[in-house]
Amino acid sequence: MIITINLRGTIGENTFAGIKSQLDASLRNKNVKGVILDINSGGGSASASELIYEAVSHLNENKPVFSVVTGTAASGAYMIACATRKIYSIHTGLIGSVGVISMSPDVSELLDKIGVKVNVLSKGREKASMNPFQKSTEEDLLRQNVILSEIYDFFMTIVKERRHLSDEQASEVGNSGIYAAKEAEKLNLIDQVDSYGKIIESIKNELGEKSDPVVMKRKIPFLLRFAMKFLGQ
Template sequence: MLEFLTDYAGFLLKLISVALVIGFLLAVIASGKKKSQPGSLSVTKLNEGYDAMKADLDHQLLDKKVLKDRQKEKKKKEKLEKKAQKKSPQEAVEKKRLYVLDFDGDIKASAVASMREEITAVLSVAKPSDEVVVRLESGGGVVHGYGLAASQLQRIREANIPLTVCVDKVAASGGYMMACVADKIIAAPFAILGSIGVVAQIPNVHRLLDKSLIDVELHTAGKFKRTLTMLGENTDEGREKFKQDLEDTHDLFKRFVSGQRPQLDIENIATGDTWYGSEALENKLIDVVMTSDAYLVSHYGNAEVVQVVYKQPKGMAERLGLSFFSALEQKAVSWIGKLSQSRGY
């Protein structure tokens, strides 16, 4: 009997394994035929959360009579406002609206995929009297990724919508490249800003391979198709070209920043150095020393503050519950990217 149950359990495990493989293959085939699913846009009214929190604290801390008087006063004020709007609807002033976007940048500026959709959505309804606030955190990354991210923020400026960038922790290198597009840059006292420079590194294991009698052949069409390599022997000419490419990219970076913030002494600032918020203000890297929280709270009374978030559609791995393998794949791609030749802000 025990032997029968063991055999039966083994058969069931095999059957389940086959079913999972078939299900996976069918899902992959179906996803290939299916049109890509759009992401989802969510809008959160931050004023409401703030008012609810304040009301909860008032309820917990205030005397019942005082609380009752405040609630009466609030209702009376709201009633008068509604009455005035009904009486003279043409004179009713529509509240300014602040659209809050978040950008948490990695080395590839991956967050730009969601931010570009959020900006498109906001620009479809925003007016020049409104404002876009971007809470930005990034230590920089690849040139093309942050170049695209900065270009997305320029769309807001080109639409004549005021743009404010708030930095609570860091906006360095490519992160500052994005921040400098704003009409106004606000940073916390100990936020790190600057690092207007370019860096690139590439390991080379040619000598190790040479000792092991391993040859590596690299064939290119074009003199500078590959200046430095990981496996082959690098030349002085290749190194000089690589350094020149970095200098050219740095010059492009400096021209971009000085074009956005002409008040900067770009030659003294673009050394790759960084400054804390208070020092950054002295060097004109920012306009105000303040946290993003303080800035938003200061607008809760006279503006409608809404957070806009675009969520990317789930990939096949996530839909099938294979998030572990997806994360593993992303780590592998990131590791390979770090080993390969690249220039970064």
């Protein structure tokens, strides 16, 4: 039996909880020969992406895991794909965005115009460094850049090592660009581009499985299922 686990939308804490439970169930089930991670996500939380990456890596050490990009595999979602044995994509897939971004609003000038003042009390020199009600200092921005650089280097190390990229390839993909499937294949970000049906057949043949993959759905908690039944949902 082959299990398909869907990775959809913005990656966050809830994503990790759902994916982890499905990965663990696949590992425990002796009938599961392999797992397909069906990806359509633009990324999200760096920490949640790292946790899912580690969980997928653990499963892949015990049972083959394959990524199939059916839409987008960008940023943290691509990091997770790198944990799998092979990365496939349909022809219209979008892959990459190997980078990190941090955004914080600055409404200080707007508050000045409308005559609003905000009193901020904090302990610790850098505690209020991302306070949206005051302009970030050059020191604040430098500190944030150091943090982002560390996360970026971690991401790039994963991509370079898991995808066996040359220095030239790593330099290209490290600019945070996003690539169409064929270009991503040329850069060795993915292994193969094909139609969804042919990709599934390739995975089935590799695993020696004749049956089509079974989609694993996230289990709904008992109390929620009870409430839905009570309400006729």
